[in-house]
Amino acid sequence: MTPTPHPGHLSRRKPLRAVGLGAAGAAGAGLLSSCAGGDAAPGGTTRFTGVFGFDLDAQTRNVAVEDGALLMNSVYADLSLPAGAFYNWETHEWDHLLLEGSAWEGDDEHTEFNAEFIEFSPEEIITSGPYTFDRARTSDARITLVREESGYQGTEVAFDEVVVHRGDNRQAALLVQQGEVDYSPLATSAADQQAFQTVEGFRWGEHPGYDGRGLMFNFRAKPELRDPRARKALKHVLDGDQIGRVARGEAYDPVKYYAGLVDLQAEQIFTAEELEGFDTYDQDMERATELLEEAGWTKEGGVWHTPEGEEASYEIIGVAGWGTSS
Numbered sequence: 001m002t003p004t005p006h007p008g009h010l011s012r013r014k015p016l017r018a019v020g021l022g023a024a025g026a027a028g029a030g031l032l033s034s035c036a037g038g039d040a041a042p043g044g045t046t047r048f049t050g051v052f053g054f055d056l057d058a059q060t061r062n063v064a065v066e067d068g069a070l071l072m073n074s075v076y077a078d079l080s081l082p083a084g085a086f087y088n089w090e091t092h093e094w095d096h097l098l099l100e101g102s103a104w105e106g107d108d109e110h111t112e113f114n115a116e117f118i119e120f121s122p123e124e125i126i127t128s129g130p131y132t133f134d135r136a137r138t139s140d141a142r143i144t145l146v147r148e149e150s151g152y153q154g155t156e157v158a159f160d161e162v163v164v165h166r167g168d169n170r171q172a173a174l175l176v177q178q179g180e181v182d183y184s185p186l187a188t189s190a191a192d193q194q195a196f197q198t199v200e201g202f203r204w205g206e207h208p209g210y211d212g213r214g215l216m217f218n219f220r221a222k223p224e225l226r227d228p229r230a231r232k233a234l235k236h237v238l239d240g241d242q243i244g245r246v247a248r249g250e251a252y253d254p255v256k257y258y259a260g261l262v263d264l265q266a267e268q269i270f271t272a273e274e275l276e277g278f279d280t281y282d283q284d285m286e287r288a289t290e291l292l293e294e295a296g297w298t299k300e301g302g303v304w305h306t307p308e309g310e311e312a313s314y315e316i317i318g319v320a321g322w323g324t325s326s
Helices: 015-019 107-119 169-177 190-196 228-237 240-248 263-269 272-276 285-294
Strands: 046-052 085-088 093-096 131-133 142-147 161-166 298-300 303-305
Antiparallel strands (some): 131 142
16 A cells, blocks of 8 residues: 655655646646746746756756666656655545556566666756756856756646756855745755844745764774774764754754664654663763773873874865764
8 A cells, every 4th residue: 555645744855746737737837827936038927946956968858867877866857757656635646657557578678778878878867747958058157957848747747948057055045045046945054044134035944854963083094983882982972953953953863762763753763761771972071081981092182192192183074065963
């Protein structure tokens, strides 16, 4: 049985599905119909404008390579290539777009077809949704999608064209502040969020998410961190509340249970007794000192030294352009 989706269970990758197609259409392909944004282009054409970090040179035009195809790993993917099914929020019914009753004649046939399909390198992107790529108006700076009436719900979407500017998180934030885009799904810093409040007509939409930020240790470069006591000590030094506020304003909360899951999932999987067995890591400098000393670290002149006697020093590397990591 196909489950009924819950409006709150949206990843950041697909937030536009929540708006649907007015009162009657299926969410997803009609995602632009009830957005507050949009403007009139020359000739009376209605336009919706967004932003995403695409790369014309590095990304293929073969939609079978989902993560490597142009715009296929973005929220705009459904505009040109709808998913296998869309949920109609008014009728509470699924609109299935895949063939029914088809079957492969053995694994070899499927493997051969899949390999051939992935190697396919078309100059034009083959689409089936309400929009198709306008090759004449596609450049390194922006991509223009135009209405395709023969595509799925092509006559029902509200905008004649969709323009996607190229930009990373910082560039997207600037475009929002300048009023150049109607929508941005990219992550923004707390400072950017504050600046957005001065933008006329701006609306900030938050939804539950199961993602977050963390530190990954390079044991080869820093072997002293192989000792879990050293890593636990570092966790007691960090202030999760402050880190969350600096990174995303009020959007992030520190993890309580270190189970490799978000707390909501951990509380659904583990019993109350099991959760009590997890270590917690509030900021606690005294406990951090105890753990480091147990691991053989020493403090001299206000500076911690590793068990090998070397001065402890670490460099944190983040992803360029990713506002919450830099």
